Amino acid sequence: xxxxxxxxxxxxxxxxxxxxxxxxxxxxxxxxxxxxxxxxxxxxxxxxxxxxxxxxxxxxxxxxxxxxxxxxxxxxxxxxxxxxxxxxxxxxxxxxxxxxxxxxxxxxxxxxxxxxxxxxxxxxxxxxxxxxxxxxxxxxxxxxxxxxxxxxxxxxxxxxxxxxxxxxxxxxxxxxxxxxxxxxxxxxxxxxxxxxxxxxxxxxxxxxxxxxxxxxxxxxxxxxxxxxxxxxxxxxxxxxxxxxxxxxxxxxxxxxxxxxxxxxxxxxxxxxxxxxxxxxxxxxxxxxxxxxxxxxxxxxxxxxxxxxxxxxxxxxxxxxxxxxxxxxxxxxxxxxxxxxxxxxxxxxxxxxxxxxxxxxxxxxxxxxxxxxxxxxxxxxxxxxxxxxxxxxxxxxxxxx
Numbered sequence: 514x515x516x517x518x519x520x521x522x523x524x525x526x527x528x529x530x531x532x533x534x535x536x537x538x539x540x541x542x543x544x545x546x547x548x549x550x551x552x553x554x555x556x557x558x559x560x561x562x563x564x565x566x567x568x569x570x571x572x573x574x575x576x577x578x579x580x581x582x583x584x585x586x587x588x589x590x591x592x593x594x595x596x597x598x599x600x601x602x603x604x605x606x607x608x609x610x611x612x613x614x615x616x617x618x619x620x621x622x623x624x625x626x627x628x629x630x631x632x633x634x635x636x637x638x639x640x641x642x643x644x645x646x647x648x649x650x651x652x653x654x655x656x657x658x659x660x661x662x663x664x665x666x667x668x669x670x671x672x673x674x675x676x677x678x679x680x681x682x683x684x685x686x687x688x689x690x691x692x693x694x695x696x697x698x699x700x701x702x703x704x705x706x707x708x709x710x711x712x713x714x715x716x717x718x719x720x721x722x723x724x725x726x727x728x729x730x731x732x733x734x735x736x737x738x739x740x741x742x743x744x745x746x747x748x749x750x751x752x753x754x755x756x757x758x759x760x761x762x763x764x765x766x767x768x769x770x771x772x773x774x775x776x777x778x779x780x781x782x783x784x785x786x787x788x789x790x791x792x793x794x795x796x797x798x799x800x801x802x803x804x805x806x807x808x809x810x811x812x813x814x815x816x817x818x819x820x821x822x823x824x825x826x827x828x829x830x831x832x833x834x835x836x837x838x839x840x841x842x843x844x845x846x847x848x849x850x851x852x853x854x855x856x857x858x859x860x861x862x863x864x865x866x867x868x869x870x871x872x873x874x875x876x877x878x879x880x881x882x883x884x885x886x887x888x889x890x891x892x893x894x895x896x897x898x899x900x901x902x903x904x905x906x907x908x909x910x911x912x913x
Contacts, residue, residue, distance in 0.1 A: 516547040517903050520616055522626040522636040522647075526552040526572060529559045530730055530760075532789055533705045533819045534627055535568065540706065540895035542569055549619060551575060551612045553631060562789050573615060579607030592672040593634050596661035605631060609638035617643045623905050624648075628655040629673055629680075637676050646678040646905050650703070650898075651687060653734075653816035653837065657808075667694060674698035678905035681898060683817040684838030703898055704841075706891030707822045712793065714828030714882050717875065719797045723754040723868055726799040726829075728792065728820040731762030734813050736805035736834070741768065742857035743805070743864060745775045752865055754780060756803075757795055761786040792820075796827045800874055801867045806836040807854040817842065822889045825849075825881035830874045832863050848881035 519541055527535060538548050548570035555576045582603035586594045594602045612635060616624060622645035626632040633649040640647035660666050674680055674695035681703040682688050688702040729735040737758060747754055758768070758781065765783065772781050787795070796802070802824030806815040817838035821831050825842070831849035833839045845851040850863035867874050 516545055518547045518549065518619060518621050519899070519902050520549045520551065520619070520621045520624050522551045522612060522624050522632045522639070523553070524628065524630065524632045525554045525556050526550050527556050527561065527565055529557075529562065529786060531627075532562060535562060535565060536706065536708055536891055537895050537898070538568060538570055539564065540891050541899055544896065544899060546899065549573065549621065551615070551635075553608055553635060560786060560788060564789065575608045575611055578611050579604030582607045592668040593637065595665040595669045605634055606638060609635045609642060612636070612639040613642035616645070622646065623678070623902060625902055626650070628652055629670060630655045633673050637673060648677050648679045648681065648901065648905060649673070651680055651682040651691060654813045656687065656691065658813040659811045671695045679901055681901070684841050686837045686841065687816055701901065704889050704894055705817055705819050705822060706894035707819065707826055707885065707889050708891050709826055709886060711789075712823045712826035714878070715797045720800050721755075721798045722800065722871070723752070724799045725754060725756045725801050725803055725864065726759065726795055726824070727756060727803050728759040729804055729818065730760050731764040731768060733764065733809045734807060734815055736807040736854065737764065737768055738771065739805045739807065739855060739857050739860060740803060741771050741775065741777065741781065743860040744777055744781060746857060746861035747865060748777065748780060750861075750865070752868060754868060756781045757784050757799075758782065759784045759787050759792060759795065792823075793827075796824060796829065799829060800871070801832060801864065802829045803832040803864060805852075805854065805860050806834050806839060808836055822885060826885040826889070828878035828882045830867050830877035831881060832860070832867060844880070844884070848877050848884050
């Protein structure tokens with residue numbers, strides 16, 4: 514029996530911060546699928562995860578396709594290209610033409626995109642061109658951020674939701690929002706999966722008392738400025754701790770300045786972006802993982818931060834906020850603590866509670882590992898997505 518073929522349309526592949534996509538592709542290959550990736554742009558110049566070497570998928574990079582091809586949207590497609598210039602419209606249409614031709618040559622009739630932005634636009638147009646179907650996974654910025662106007666963005670999203678064979682999304686919170694936006698859309702909540710064999714429970718013998726870890730791009734929606742202020746309050750109340758912030762991004766300079774101004778350089782280290790292997794090592798030393806997500810002025814927010822799922826799999830208690838999928842990750846008082854966003858006082862209190870009682874923290878960590886095994890297993894969740902990709906018209910099982 515020939516291997517099933519699966520095709521993804523992505524804006525850039527690979528990306529260092531999108532390990533969940535790499536892991537998903539690897540899970541498909543491990544199950545015997547032949548994977549093809551269409552990358553609309555060249556990957557950024559950044560470090561690569563070691564597991565990328567395990568990926569057999571052919572990556573078709575479409576960077577130069579469509580340059581200088583100005584175009585206007587076809588009748589009825591204006592919403593798909595809201596806020597786009599003629600050059601951008603032409604480039605996306607040209608890329609869709611290439612994807613459709615190559616997919617048809619490969620005998621692929623269904624395309625899947627991650628993020629409901631340009632990749633989904635191309636998947637939609639290509640599927641129409643080749644007489645096939647498409648789907649996409651909706652995450653966070655792609656469905657909440659204001660790109661043009663709230664009205665134009667809603668019309669664009671609604672057009673894609675209606676046209677898709679199905680839409681997977683990473684939280685019940687997202688699923689409710691998308692269904693309210695387009696009640697006729699077929700929306701399936703499907704949590705990101707993590708490799709439970711790679712993220713094993715940490716040993717108490719390796720944990721450093723008071724050590725915390727926070728991981729994410731240094732962008733406003735992660736709430737790192739709130740975390741730094743919470744750390745000042747922890748220090749001022751006499752709590753001994755240290756914090757590793759893992760990630761890079763545009764806020765690095767301002768965060769570093771704030772850390773120095775608050776005289777927290779001994780307690781807080783900015784580690785920069787690290788490969789997954791190094792992250793696993795750092796987690797082994799931590800007693801708690803924290804990510805105080807917020808909603809930005811543009812509406813951008815996190816969906817379901819993968820790093821918190823990884824921390825739970827490592828058996829760490831997790832402290833996060835009630836933003837979007839936070840309450841779906843953390844059972845407050847059971848697997849960690851939840852607090853309101855933009856509240857450094859509440860965050861400091863939650864962290865202090867966890868750090869002050871190591872036995873309770875370990876009990877939370879054990880409960881978190883069980884929750885990760887039940888809800889966030891990569892093999893199980895990728896298999897559920899694969900069922901949909903290979904037979905998109907078949908009714909899906911209820912997401913567990």
